[in-house]
Amino acid sequence: MKIPATVKLLLCASLTVLLQLSAYAHTGLKESTPAAAATVKMSPEHLLLVFTEPVKLLKLELMGVGHEMPTGFEANSEAMVSYRIETPGMHPGEFTVNWAVIGADGHAVSNYFSFTVDPNAPEAAAAGHGHGAAAGHGHDAAADHH
Amino acid sequence: MFSFPTTWEFASLVCKLFLYFGAASIAGGSLCLWLYSDGSRRMVERNLLYIMLGSLLGFQAVIANFLIQIGLVNDDGLIAMFDWTMASLLLDTALGDMSVARLLGFGIAFVASLRLLRTTRQLMRGPDQTFYRLQMLVYSLALLLVAFSFRVGGHNSVLPLTSQVAITIHFMAFALWIGSLYPLLMSSGSDDLASLQLTMKRFGDGAIAIVVALLAAGSLMLWGLLDSWQEFISSAYGIALLIKFSLVLAILGVAAINRLVLVPRLNREANAGKLRTSIRQEMGLAIAILMTTSYLSTIIGPVDH
Numbered sequence: 543m544k545i546p547a548t549v550k551l552l553l554c555a556s557l558t559v560l561l562q563l564s565a566y567a568h569t570g571l572k573e574s575t576p577a578a579a580a581t582v583k584m585s586p587e588h589l590l591l592v593f594t595e596p597v598k599l600l601k602l603e604l605m606g607v608g609h610e611m612p613t614g615f616e617a618n619s620e621a622m623v624s625y626r627i628e629t630p631g632m633h634p635g636e637f638t639v640n641w642a643v644i645g646a647d648g649h650a651v652s653n654y655f656s657f658t659v660d661p662n663a664p665e666a667a668a669a670g671h672g673h674g675a676a677a678g679h680g681h682d683a684a685a686d687h688h
Numbered sequence: 689m690f691s692f693p694t695t696w697e698f699a700s701l702v703c704k705l706f707l708y709f710g711a712a713s714i715a716g717g718s719l720c721l722w723l724y725s726d727g728s729r730r731m732v733e734r735n736l737l738y739i740m741l742g743s744l745l746g747f748q749a750v751i752a753n754f755l756i757q758i759g760l761v762n763d764d765g766l767i768a769m770f771d772w773t774m775a776s777l778l779l780d781t782a783l784g785d786m787s788v789a790r791l792l793g794f795g796i797a798f799v800a801s802l803r804l805l806r807t808t809r810q811l812m813r814g815p816d817q818t819f820y821r822l823q824m825l826v827y828s829l830a831l832l833l834v835a836f837s838f839r840v841g842g843h844n845s846v847l848p849l850t851s852q853v854a855i856t857i858h859f860m861a862f863a864l865w866i867g868s869l870y871p872l873l874m875s876s877g878s879d880d881l882a883s884l885q886l887t888m889k890r891f892g893d894g895a896i897a898i899v900v901a902l903l904a905a906g907s908l909m910l911w912g913l914l915d916s917w918q919e920f921i922s923s924a925y926g927i928a929l930l931i932k933f934s935l936v937l938a939i940l941g942v943a944a945i946n947r948l949v950l951v952p953r954l955n956r957e958a959n960a961g962k963l964r965t966s967i968r969q970e971m972g973l974a975i976a977i978l979m980t981t982s983y984l985s986t987i988i989g990p991v992d993h
Contacts, residue, residue, distance in 0.1 A: 598777075
């Protein structure tokens with residue numbers, strides 16, 4: 543089928559502008575303990591994740607440098623705003639939390655945040671609680687937002 | 689506000705685009721078969737083939753999108769799309785409900801097209817009224833199932849009932865209009881210009897009602913999705929909506945020229961050629977609108993939803 547040149551031009555222009563528009567995170571992590579990019583002095587016994595709306599937590603991985611840490615995470619079918627996940631056996635070091643959730647609109651979101659456990663950190667640098675999503679990078683593709 | 693979509697986002701967007709094409713082929717194909725076909729066996733077969741291929745494309749897009757969501761959640765390469773534990777978890781969410789409704793809709797349309805195509809090929813001449821009534825009934829059911837899926841999941845699914853009804857009407861009106869363009873392009877190759885003119889005039893009259901429903905339902909959806917008019921310029925969602933509005937205005941302009949200028953002059957072959965070019969322009973713009981809508985509904989969302 544032959545498409546006229548003016549329409550092709552419009553198609554290309556629309557596509558170019560659209561691809562420049564960023565993904566807007568729908569369901570997101572409102573805050574976490576420890577917070578994203580935080581340095582804490584004490585090894586946390588649990589992670590606390592608070593989301594912007596009730597979600598089903600599908601995945602949670604706590605990664606140390608080159609290894610995965612044990613957690614009390616179990617996927618369940620109930621949607622909740624906050625999740626408290628036990629983290630036994632934590633030790634000093636850098637950690638990354640990979641999480642994925644799905645909201646009531648069927649929109650899956652995955653993201654991550656990192657924090658550091660450093661018993662020798664100066665008091666001013668150590669802060670354990672705060673907004674978690676900002677420092678993360680994420681995928682926000684999903685089924686439907688219509 | 690400015691960044692590039694990820695690979696998973698792109699894949700999800702392409703699936704959404706195919707889903708729209710599939711739904712449009714069911715709606716437009718069956719409408720044209722019922723109201724705007726010349727009744728010849730050849731034209732009926734072409735329409736059924738169009739619906740069959742569209743529903744197959746839609747069916748595959750739904751499965752692919754579900755697998756892509758598993759891959760997105762696991763984020764561990766392509767093989768992570770086939771994690772059956774995650775699949776069973778996702779099936780128990782709005783995404784699972786949506787996917788099942790869409791698979792049922794596209795599945796029904798595909799099987800019905802196969803059966804009707806076989807029946808048509810056994811006929812010596814064009815089908816009778818029972819055939820047309822049956823096809824409208826089956827394809828309406830299939831389209832309703834796909835439209836219903838937007839009430840189960842997506843941004844409007846978490847909004848009040850008005851918005852959920854609006855998305856259903858908006859989706860069906862879009863599918864009827866956009867999906868009719870390809871069958872009309874096929875019809876416009878006819879040598880019988882008087883008959884073609886009548887068909888195009890009848891379609892133009894019907895399209896007015898479809899466009900009014902489309903715009904009214906779209907406005908209602910916006911009312912629910914946006915908190916303020918400022919979001920049109922301050923959010924990625926608003927800017928994408930403005931692009932969509934511009935494209936909608938352009939397609940309405942082309943449709944008006946068709947209806948008011950080209951169709952009344954359809955008494956010479958040269959003018960029929962102009963009409964074909966104009967329908968192609970409409971189809972190109974329709975693809976741009978669908979791409980924008982896929983982007984709006986898959987990758988970006990309104991600020992508070």
